Amino acid sequence: MRIAMIGTRGVPARYGGFETAVEEIGSRLAAAGHEVRVYCRSAEERLAIYKEMRLVHLPAVRHKVLETLSHTAVSVGHLMGRRTDVALVFNAANAPLLPLIRAARIPVATHVDGLEWKRAKWNGLGQRYYLAAERLSVRWSDRIIADAQAIQDYYRERYGVPSVMIPYGAPIQERCDEGLLRGEGYEPGGFHLVVARFEPENHVDLIVEGYARSAARLPLVVVGSAPYAEEYSRRIARTADGDERIRLVGGVWNQDLLDAMYAGCATYLHGHSVGGTNPSLLRAMGAGAPVIAFDVVFNREVLGGSGVFFGDAETLAEAVENAEKQPDRERERGVAGRERARHEYTWDDVAARYERLCQDLRARTPR
Template structure:
């Protein structure tokens, strides 16, 4: 089959969950003999191909609302001139462009992601737009892809729409690179970890506040930043400045170091609340990080019995203290999380399910 993957920043993956999914799935589809074309934007080095995938580089308007849609518009135009058997479109925000593919009789599956309209960065108009494109995705896609059962439930209950559930995969680490951690100034097992973009729905401020209320002996290492949320970033900086145990280290682009940080953490604190199957959560699980997650249905679905949960600063402080008081129990939860990732969230299985979906779309 000829398969086009549209709507992300493309590969190599250096940004987020969509890009990682495209790289992991696309490479495996290419290995299986399919002609995979990935549309990319913003790459410093414009590679013509990567891991068996053909890369098409197109520009985009540099604006938080228009960037994705402008790039996808050009990508759809390219697809119309260079036929494909199936189009996989990532992000419901691209739904206004789906009729062009439908008119060209190109079957489309849209990966709708989480409940984007709940994100605080969108104002009233942005929220209305994301609610509208959810409906358009249902109307104009041959199939909807949900990455969690809870997202499936939402689309069924809200739009009476069926979907196929395909989660993300989790990289599994059997050991931690202790030498790398120590070279970078971290003691294995000697810190609590947050990895998140600084956006309100990821609750980094709540985590810092809850940690500061605790009697934790180990420091809190916070990895992340935000390109647009200046006011929210200031709030986090102000909270961190009041507690010398909190270490804001910014973004970490060295993936080996990031893997080691997950694997070497005493706990991983996960505050994401509006997505489905979150890639950062899966990465922590695959690394065997004992995870304490914000108490929403998505996180409970992914972690199941391997997780501990919090709803506010006070109960987070309590759970952190319990984790330090009983590190053996904490490690057992981490081992359970790794095994759950190994069994339920493998990229080989994810790619096989995408291949079956593409065969079904082509008919």
């Protein structure tokens, strides 16, 4: 099959969950003999081929509201002039462009992501747009892809439509590169970790506040930044100011180091609340990190019985203190999380499901 993957920043994956999914799924589909074309936003490194996928680099308007849709519009224009059997569109925000793909008689599935309209970065107009985009995705997609059971339930209950539930996968780490960690100044098992974009619904400010209130001895390492949320970033910095235990290290783009940090942390603190199956959470589970997560249905669905949950600064402070008091119990939780990831969230299985979905789309199996 000739498969196009549209709507993300592209590959190599250096930003978020969509990009990781495109790389992991697309490379496996390409290795299975399919022709995979990935549309990428213009970058300094313009590879023509990456992991057997064909890359198409096109421009985008650098603006938080217009960036995704502008790039997808140019990508769809390119797509319509190429022979394509199936289009996989990521992000419901791209829904207004689906009729053009349908007009070209290309079957299309839309990965709707989480409940984007709930994100605080969107004002009233942005929220209304994303709600409208949800409705248009339902109307104009041949298939809807949900990455969590709770998202599938939401689309069935709100719009009365079925969807295909395909989660993300989790890379499994059996060991930690302790030499790399120590070389960067981190003691294996000697720090708590946060990895997140600085957005209100990821609750980085709440995690930093809760940790600051705690009597924890091990430092808190916060990995992340905010391209469009300067005030929120300043709020986090103000909360951390004066507490020598809190280290705001910005982005970590060395994937080997980031993997070692996941595998070598005492706990991984996860604050995401409006997405579905979160890739950073799965990466932490696959690395055997004991997870303390914000208490929402998505995180409980993924973690099962391996998680500890918080809802405010006080409960997070208590959870961190308890983790330091009972390190053996935390290691057991980490092992349980890794085993859950190993059996429930594998990229090979995820890619196989996407392959079956594409085969159904090409055959025009009714939804």
